[in-house]
Amino acid sequence: MTTADALTLRNLTAGYNGIAAIRDVDLVVHAGELVTLLGPNGAGKTTTLLTVCGVVSPMHGEVLLGGQRVPAGRPHVLARRGLGHVPENRGLFFELTAAQNMRLATKSKVEVDRVLELFPALPALMGRRAGVLSGGEQQMLAIARALARRPRVLMVDELSLGLAPLVVQSLLASLRNAVDDDGIAVLLIEQHIELALGAADRAYVLNHGRIALEGSAESLKNERALIESSYLGDLDEVVS
Template identity: 35%
Template sequence: MTEPVLELDGLIAGYGDTTVLQGISLSVPKGQRVAIIGRNGVGKTTLLATIMGLTRQHAGSLRFQGQDLRTVPPHRRSHLGLGLVPQTRDIFPSLSVEENLIAGMRGDATLDEAYALFPRLKERRRNGGGQLSGGEQQMLAIARTLMGRPSLLMLDEPLEGLAPVICDQLMETFEQLADDGRHTILLVEQHTDLALRFAEHVVILDAGSVVHSGPAAALRLDPTIVERHVGIGLPTGV
């Protein structure tokens, strides 16, 4: 059996002495599309932050490509192939689009790749990050993370506050990235219908614990599971 690219076993983590994640166990095969959904405040962002090394791991194990990450700092995790696009985007507002991209560049990454993925960034390449619209800032945050050559791409609420047309464009980009054979994707998203269309596997969190883990297709066929754990229904046709 192929070793999972990411494996969590009994992971307990949080901020300082405060525990948020309560024994998370999760195995993610290489190339899989995983959606992580749940109500606000149940630990979705904390889970991605913990994988990136931005929280305190109290117990359990966290392995990436077979390596135990417990003592590995965030910048080293990035070099190993972890990439996080945070909910806050965290672009450099005083730097130009191009300078932001260069700041994240590693290995054989090129600006042309970012501009091919997001042509709008090429048009705005001389503009400061703070001059961009919300959608453009999100494109920049995603492209800058991709410049680091992540094999595991984690996206935290990438569609939040964006116009529907931009959401559709970004989801098309995520599809493209998932299909290129180089990326495993963890998507945290409140747009549950879009997340379920994108994902192959879905994890539902509640109170810092996994309450459901299984194929996305099953949830599309039986939306009562989502309604029970997330508290929302799915639009017809999902």
């Protein structure tokens, strides 16, 4: 028996005001897989995630969650169908404590305790307001809160924004554990190429809204020069 892909983007074109920011994107994340989406600023990474979660409507193509087409513009429906999303700005309620933020995700103390085991630094912070936590602590809380809902697919935008590499490494290790232990599918946007390829199973590189490179993280580690060229905007010259 073959299991359906957890998340499938098929020939997806989407953008703003009728202008495409991503074009013909084909991307798959399987259950139990951590996939990273790399690419320079403005490449279309966030747009890809926003299209999956229904904030941006596709102009063409489709998004399948667990093999089923998802309705556009209904983020709460997607959450019920197992899609978790940690947006670029983390989406925390700053005036509420970390514990209250967690409780908004789940009423179950068992679930909260289960997730807190993935983030050893978090239990001591539960009484503090989310707004006074450090950047890394906020990111931990945001990911923990998303995991507490037991998503089948979790998308994380800019995991490392403003964080020290050691913090990023520890967050990636926690995500990796969630993928390996619970078989969830993770799609991770990450600016730090090396750390991302170190944690991921596979990677896609977006450039000017199109998938420019894809492959196993292992194989892409050897394509470092090619990836960097794409970030500098001269991939076309390198490839041709």
